[in-house]
Amino acid sequence: MNPSTEIENGLPLDMIIFGGMGDLAMRKLLPALYMAFLHGNLPATTRIVSTGRQDFDREAYLAHVEENSRSFITQSAFNDKTWDGFLKLLEYVRLDVQAAPDFGGLAQVSRPGAQRVFYLSTAPALFTIICDKLAAAGLVDGNARVVLEKPLGHDLPSAIEINEAVGKHFAESQIYRIDHYLGKETVQNLMVLRFGNSILEPLWRAPNISSVQITVAEELGVGSRAGFYDGTGAMRDMLQNHLLQLLCIVAMEPPTSLNADAVRDEKLKVLRSLRRFTLADIARDTVRGQYTHGVSGNQEVEGYLEERNVPEDSKTETFVALRTYIDTWRWSKVPFYLRTGKRMQRRSSKIVVEFANPPFPLFPDAPGGVANRLVIELQPEEAIKLQIMAKQPGSGMQMQQVTLNLDLQSAFQQRRAEAYERLLIDVVRGRLTHFMRRDELEAAWAWADPIINGWTTLGEKPHPYPAGSWGPAESFALLARDGHAWVE
Structure with a gap:
């Protein structure tokens, strides 16, 4: 020791x-x-x-x-x-x-x-x-x-109430709102990847990037959390916090320094630039799902409505997919696709940055689809992969997609601490960078609340999807109409 x-x-x-x-x-x-x-x-x-x-x-x-x-x-x-x-x-x-x-x-x-x-x-x-x-x-x-x-509130008013109550006794510099995704090594490495490499930063913008996907998929169901979860749902439980924080790190402008407030100022700007959804946007650009009976981990599992402590007529979503935009010069017209769900085919969290294809098809026999992707895998393994096109061996100019794997585990011999360990050490040492500030939390709720309320107004039931799948078919259609597809 x-x-x-x-x-x-x-x-x-x-x-x-x-x-x-x-x-x-x-x-x-x-x-x-x-x-x-x-x-x-x-x-x-x-x-x-x-x-x-x-x-x-x-x-x-x-x-x-x-x-x-x-x-x-x-x-x-x-x-x-x-x-x-x-x-x-x-x-x-x-x-x-x-x-x-x-x-x-x-x-x-x-x-x-x-x-x-x-x-x-x-x-x-x-x-x-x-x-x-x-x-x-x-x-x-x-x-x-x-x-x-988390969860820090059920909506914006309850989040404000919690912040006010805690703030009566603790200064903002004494409050650590924890999101364990921000403790993951690969998430923290994303800042270095973006701002420490001159080959990436000039490309990190529209029109060079055609879309961004963020997926947090869970293989497990609600289990013993059913009583809590049914009053919460996937939007409040995962998307409003974990996925929005990942989006902020992908989309933020370079901070003036690594000071905690300088970093969090830039994340706040992203949250405030997220396009607000109208009722028509909600109907067109969001998909709610709820898992049904299926096979997960080679075992038959119950659907959400059969889980203990779940009302038989529950409309709580266990899956959310949506398309959103960030209204800034850097990200003008670039769709961000967010997806999270329970009882998915496998546990997987990743960020996929799709770069625009070359403007002129010099290689007419090239396979269709996206030529270049940066795939940042957060779990179950942590890895950064760059997909590029390369010539197949032999005569002719046949191309094939290959992957450059940035093997961080081989490159660094140091032990990779688990997220909670890293964040607890940050608390002990007084480092606030990887914790949410009050205005960040409230900005996230201000964006999410109209979507949740809109679902209530529309009154539609979540789309069913079998346990062990990648979610309802409607989530695939959400991307297909833009010429994109989820990267599994």
Whole structure:
């Protein structure tokens, strides 16, 4: 294990996780903190305090962690000695967020003068209550930081309400609105790819780019989240946050520096330049879907309406595809196609930048379709690929599409940290670049709300698609009428 590094202000660190017994904490947060500890990225003075309503003592809590969190650590990174050292950092405090006296107990556990990071891994409805009671217990000071998990609101008014409530006690510079997609190595590398390479930046605009696709496809269904998901849907759960953030990084102008606000200023400009949808636009340029019975992962699976806790007449979408435009000089008339869905054929997240074909067909026998694509794969593997045309061996000038694979894993021997680990380290070190600012969040909701409300006005049911497919046929027609096709 590397020697631990201290945070910038030299204070001891108290990482306090609300919802510390929940699924996210066990599957993602504690494994990520273990990896940070393993690689020396937590201060030696760190304590991790989980809160929950279970009446556990510390021994029962550690047993729960052993049973529910340890298996989510990569086997090659696990060793007993480091795990034992990590467990020594863990504490447990029984806390009901509705009970003010419980926060007094938390105040007794937290060390005076510590750098407190409050991770709110709870329902957003509890954010206001938690922040109010933390402040009342004297736990919020100028050094405190708060991490907010999505979804941050259900619409623009609720997002504003959350921001106002949290902002009463924490300055904007103390608030970390987390989107784990922004912690992915390939997403962060996209800024370097765009602005650090002179061969790409002059081409990164209309008319050189003919279209951009962003896909986040999930193989799993709603599972145990059905009760939450049915009141949310794919638009609120994925597109309004994850996909819009990816779009911002693809489309933003060069920031004046790598300062957090300089980067976020440019992302905000993209969100404010997104064309607003009229009711006619919604009917023409959006597709909602809902998965039905099918085969996924070589197993028969239920349709959405058969899932537990889903009303039999639910109109909640599990799939969204849409075409949108960014009204700026750089992106004038370039369509952006966004797609996300559950129970898709396979898990896949990618950004596809399609470059315009040469204006004159010098090679008349060239195969049809797009000559050049930049494909940025985010999951399950992270890769950057450039598709170009090349001559086939032999006589004549027959062409074939080939792929230049920018193999980052071979080029760099350093370990690639998982998204939550990278973002938690950023929180500890006070780096805000890869977290959403308040005005970004509200601009995203201001764009998404009219679409969601428009669907209600139109009153159409989502189009059915079989589990294990790539979504409803209407999503393919959305691109086909422009002469494009989804890249699977």
